[in-house]
Amino acid sequence: MTNERFDMSASLAIILTGVLVATACALLGVFLVLRRMAMLADAISHAILPGIVAGYFLAQGPNLLAGFAGASLAAVITVALVEALQNTRRVGGESAIGIVFPAMFALGTFLVSKYFANVHLDTDAVLYGNIEFAAFDVLFVNDVNLGPQSLWVMGALCIINLLFVGLFFKELKLATFDPGLAAALGFSPVLIHYALMAVVSITTVGAFTAVGAILVVAFMIVPAATAYLLTDDLSRMIVLAVVAGAASAVAGFFIALALDASVAGAMATMTGAFFLLALLFSPSHGLVAKARRLQRQRMRVAMENLVVHLFNHEHQAYEEHEAEVAHLSSELRWQPGFARQVIGMAKRAQLVQQANGHLMLTGTGRELAQRASALRDGEG
């Protein structure tokens, strides 16, 4: 509001911040999803709070670098604590996360209320972020206005994450797929694990001023999970995750604008909407495609049963009776509707033809029947 020039491009700054947050998060999210570490990312996003507070406290103000340092340290402590708890074997994987992350977060909220009651680091901002003000938090260096700070921070994090995933793509892939072989070949999976946790935590700190601690997890996990439903190739999965995340940010902004709602909330909601679309309509893993495959399979088996039945009763005295449509549906225990459907399909596939109420096999139908019964005999 204080700077006219950025009022003009406020919308653009918000959209761009959202896209950068989504990109930085999705790059790492792919590996979190494949490593089944979604909950750990959630834990980190909350557990860095006391780290940030401690950093601000030491720097005596909301200093970004101090925040980063504190948050990274808190993240490493969180991961180490979770692992230590898991090693006791009394506390299983998820429970260990469930113990550490509320404890860290509670410590954070306590510290905020105690030392920063009057500072702009309030609990609402921590939880939900304030991307709406992205454009107005401007970065000054030597009194030169460089534009919105969030753009610089998220841009830098995008570059860091791109470099991280780009340079160590092979190592991340190996350590995720087969940590045992990774260790045997000399690529320490522990080192890779902690390196990933470190970039996840600095990304979380950067993203969290924009979208808050709860929604940052949505940006990390949901677009990656969406991409996982759409492809069987790791590189493509990364690209699709970034696209899904960026699209959520853009769509979310305009929905928030139209409905006058929380921008970060709308963006995160859109990640869920895209996931739902992929879950339903993915050509390879979607529920609709699966149901259709199942249905096709059911019809194929039914048609096979039909031709085999007709074939078995060919050249028998009561052939005509066996081939009556009404008789078929009772013999094969089909609902009349289903029987009509199967017979219709079989006719269209030119497996059978109908002559005054009786079904007769065609040449192709007979071939299929022979093949199918040979196969079934083989199995028996």
Place this chain on the structure above:
Amino acid sequence: MTLSTSFIEDRSSAATLQAKVAVANPVEINDLTVAYRDKPVLQDVDLTIPEGKLAAIIGPNGAGKSTLLKAILGLVPVVAGSVQIYGRPYAEQRRLVGYVPQRSSVDWDFPTTALDVVMMGTYGRLGWIRRPGKAERDFAMHCLDQVGMARYADRQISQLSGGQQQRVFLARALAQDAQIYLMDEPFVGVDAVTERAIVALLQTLQHQGRTVVCVHHDLDSAPDYFDWVALLNVRLIASGPFESTFTAENLRKTYGGTMKAAIEHFQHFESDRLQMMGERRGDKGTRGQGDKGTER
């Protein structure tokens, strides 16, 4: 199914490899103890596996067979003792050792192809950051071909059968181009085609002078596949050439008196062996005649 002589592409490294190999035994384990918490999984294991053997590690469930492989590879913390690969610690000899983990140890829904998994075998040679290129791709393809899986190179790994997945794992180990191969239960849950492919591959590796160590639990088939054995039950019970080590007495010590099944298996094997010396029997007589596994 022969591996080409250009298996080791880099001649100079082949020379140093030969030098390393000449010094000592492929695997030498001294006083090895591994424990999870206070429960020992392996205790005071002394084991030397000689060059060029097809060695089986055999023992009951919980005997520490897989742990022994993992200890050789430095994957589990060792309480006491040492492991040497050709006379030096594993960390210095990584490239000499190929590893086939249990198939169930990885997530086969991982978004990748068979060829890509095989290429992972070349990562050790590449080191950090360097990406595999055309040479690695071609070599991986060649390794897939060795196990009869070239056709499935671009197949997503979850769409492979269990046996095909196992062969992909073997091809990946071949891509490591190692001198010693450590395999964790390679025969578990595979089809007949894969079983034959694995047996043929093991023999090829042996003919090339490489050493193979397999964790194996099927006492029935063990005599067909291996010429050297280590019997393990937390402690090492016995080790040596198959014929003289795989005896009723040693098996009883390994499995304890209660393992009736093991003894019964052994009796099968023993009667087969007697049968072999005398006449050929009709029903189960193919075992041990040299054309290994063809009838299974």
